[in-house]
Amino acid sequence: MKYEKSDVERRMDGAVESLKGDLSGLRTGRANTSLLDPVVVEVYGAMMPLNQVATVSAPEPRMLAVQVWDKTNVSAVEKGITKANLGLNPMTDGQTVRLPMPDLNEERRKELAKLAGEYGEKAKIAIRNVRRDANEALKEDEKKKEISEDDRKRLEDEVQKLTDSHVSDVDSAVDKKVQEILTQ
Structure with a gap:
């Protein structure tokens, strides 16, 4: 050596x-798109990172929006977010999954x-x-x-x-x- x-x-x-x-990955009260980096979603029979099936944005300081590209994957994205155990409650609005940041x-x-x-x-x-x-x-x-x-x-x-x-x-x-x- x-x-x-x-x-x-x-x-x-x-x-x-x-x-x-x-x-x-530590959640503060503010919405941060990197919070969803560890999320994996089961789509097309395989596990994929969330960023390969949707676009994540923070339209407001206390809200994340996940724009799912294929509407057949919306429920899989919701499940993936819930399974990631981040303390977030997904709310679906068409092909967009909204994630309000709860107060700490x-x-x-x-x-x-x-x-x-x-x-x-x-x-x-x-x-x-x-x-x-x-x-x-x-x-x-x-x-x-x-x-x-x-x-x-x-x-x-x-x-x-x-x-x-x-x-x-x-x-x-x-x-x-x-x-x-x-x-x-």
């Missing part, structure tokens, strides 16, 4: 991106904020694991006499700076999401 800065950065960036995806009570907001923190902690653990792997690779390279002790220490500092930077990105993403959850 050889140390490569680009690989370390790519893996740490992946942890941050994964966190952002997790956070976008204080207790639910706190649960969601806590969950955002847990997602952040998982991302930080992933980043620290990448740091550990990189440092082990550096020690291995030093043992094989591919780099000097000074190079290893310098590169370990570089890895630590990358780690600090990515952990800071995680903290700011989580803080932003928690603010969004608590202030609606």
